[in-house]
Amino acid sequence: MDIKEFLFQNDYSYLLQIAIILLATKLLGLLAKRISLPQVVGALAAGILLGPMLLNVVQRNDLIVGLAELGVIVLMFSAGLETDLQELKKAGLASFVIAIMGVIVPLVGGFILADIYNTEQDPEMAALLWQNIFIGVVLTATSVSITVETLKELGALNSRAGNAILGAAVIDDILGIVALTIVISLGGNKSGGEADTTLGGTLFGSGIPAVILNIAAFFVVAVGAAILYHMFFKKWRESSKTNLRRHNIVTFAFCLILSFVAELFFGVADITGAFVAGLAVSGLNKNEYVVNRFNTLSYMLLSPIFFANIGLAMTLDGLTGKLIVFMVLLMLLAVVSKVVGCGLGAKIMRYSNKESLQIGIGMISRGEVALIVANKGASVGLMSEKFMTPLVIMVVFTTIVTPILLKFVFPRKLDGSHTHEPTGMDTSILEKGGVNAGLELNET
């Protein structure tokens, strides 16, 4: 029996596998950080390193996959929790138009590209139409944490373009979730694939009108539940003098139940439910405690496993010449579609040419949300596993290219003012911004 089999194929291997995942994601995450990349890139690399593509020591078993699924629920909950709805109201029409254009152009572009390259219908998967639209959806999600870091360094966070980017990014997240919800509901139900057969059934049955009714009903129920929980939770928190564990536990249960209800009764993605649950408790005064505890749960166990699990899913098996061409085009499209889409949105709102370019470039980088969406699609038969590798590489590429391009279009300020925060706007929440509960905070 060889050493790898001895170590990694016994009843207790799960202990070693989790230990290795924790160490590798952290180590490569810190290395990524040292070369100014997000830690998520390192965590993905750890998954690739440990998975079938290279060392082949960690297998995707029930426990790993189960923990990764809980991980993505907690990540999306945190994304909702850290979304500032007040900021959203302030963001204004300009950010809104930029975000919408920045969703539409990549969505259409991604669909067209996929339509050219993904032409073989696998009977176990959703219809090709929905598969190809889904590739477009993956391209919509912006992650601005790396842009924020770079703009801070360049002292340009408080510029007109910087403000527009921050506002648009919040709206972008929500639009992305809505697009995901619609495509998963429609695609999942039309496919006759996994999503359909495993569910007990949705409230209004299947077929496009019923699905739209399901989605609408879900948002009514979920937003209603979120508002009620928000009111209850606010009162409960304010009535107790100290931070209590029960606050977090009941909130976690609320998140899990909303995720469950989304899937079972409405055929809506569980991560959409988790995101709405996060919004329900966002923006409260005493929130730091809740945010902090969920972050701990995430970074200590769940999110390293989630990101490593994505790396584990990557394979070179189906990587034909055709798929490599697709991958290269996808990387280009990811960059160009955001620059054109958001830039156009900015032009419509009368930003200067230079500012429009700055805004477009600032919105290029994809991040955790794109990975979460891709992962979800793969699990419901909306995305072939063979696209996982190109998509992950696209995400990593946009992350690397964004700060480089930003440095070209923003003039560097030389007075050293970037070392302290420009005053005048509260960017603290956006800087923490988005889905970073697992691997992105300063305390690493």
Add this chain to the structure above:
Amino acid sequence: MDIKEFLFQNDYSYLLQIAIILLATKLLGLLAKRISLPQVVGALAAGILLGPMLLNVVQRNDLIVGLAELGVIVLMFSAGLETDLQELKKAGLASFVIAIMGVIVPLVGGFILADIYNTEQDPEMAALLWQNIFIGVVLTATSVSITVETLKELGALNSRAGNAILGAAVIDDILGIVALTIVISLGGNKSGGEADTTLGGTLFGSGIPAVILNIAAFFVVAVGAAILYHMFFKKWRESSKTNLRRHNIVTFAFCLILSFVAELFFGVADITGAFVAGLAVSGLNKNEYVVNRFNTLSYMLLSPIFFANIGLAMTLDGLTGKLIVFMVLLMLLAVVSKVVGCGLGAKIMRYSNKESLQIGIGMISRGEVALIVANKGASVGLMSEKFMTPLVIMVVFTTIVTPILLKFVFPRKLDGSHTHEPTGMDTSILEKGGVNAGLELNET
């Protein structure tokens, strides 16, 4: 399809099941606390309520069992982490003798009782001899958290008897772990049962001399690793100005690896490895941060699932008249053996009759460690599942009876001094004492 099947038997049921476990363990835990019982009792009750004995809505699937296994690793790690080795040195000979006698008498008593009632050899299980010794081992573990609470209330924590109890309880934990280690190693290897067939093999093969060599080698390796990690971690912590996530992640990985190495190379229980790993980082200056984060990981997800999982394993199926008699005798034995054992130890060390009785009664209550040990035994074929119900009921019984008896033997002080801490000894660590990471701290 009935409603229960609709809700609890689909691909997303795990979300609902975890939510229900979190809510039920917390709710019943708080109810237990209100009637002065440890929250663990409530968590067990939640498991019984949700499991096959009553509602039958939560099944023990791979994810639940996997999370429970991780939970027990983290619980035992926390037990080690919160053991104060300095306190141990101060405890002195009296506490040592009390602890040893309080381990030997229940061990022998439990063995004799089991030897009478457990006479049918199941071919899939370990030899009867080891099964019956194992019942004795389950009876050894003391949990003093409820005693500490009661003594505080009675203003008697700083009495001579109170001090002896606190010291003996720390030593008792370590002796219990050693006994568990020996029995699991010997029983597991002799049985030809699960423990043997699933392992890759131990370093020195099987057979009693080899097993003893394995255990000795494990303690040399584990203690060596613990000392090295302690030195490394101390330096690392002191060199960094802030609390960093990597401190916790690397420590968690160390814990998982030591647990893994214990099982794979030495045939020693994984929870022993986790406990030693906890000892490695105990007693450091900046430890609060580490303790706190592990507690969060534990109470937010893992330990509620662990305790509920024990309740889920309880069944009335095998509960024959004979087993009920065994259960009643076991409850009596649990009380009497600690009173006699620890009381005798105290008498040997020249405590007065009254003090000896006080000490014996203070050591009655079993707690989380007994449950953890029983659970481990069931999983390696050393304990039949049918004994789970009697053992859990024994644990709950000792927990209820201890404070009642304590109030008889300690004179209540009427000056209200129990509301503030008596000075002169540091009981803070012991009060947090033992395996309480999940459900026992003040902030509930």
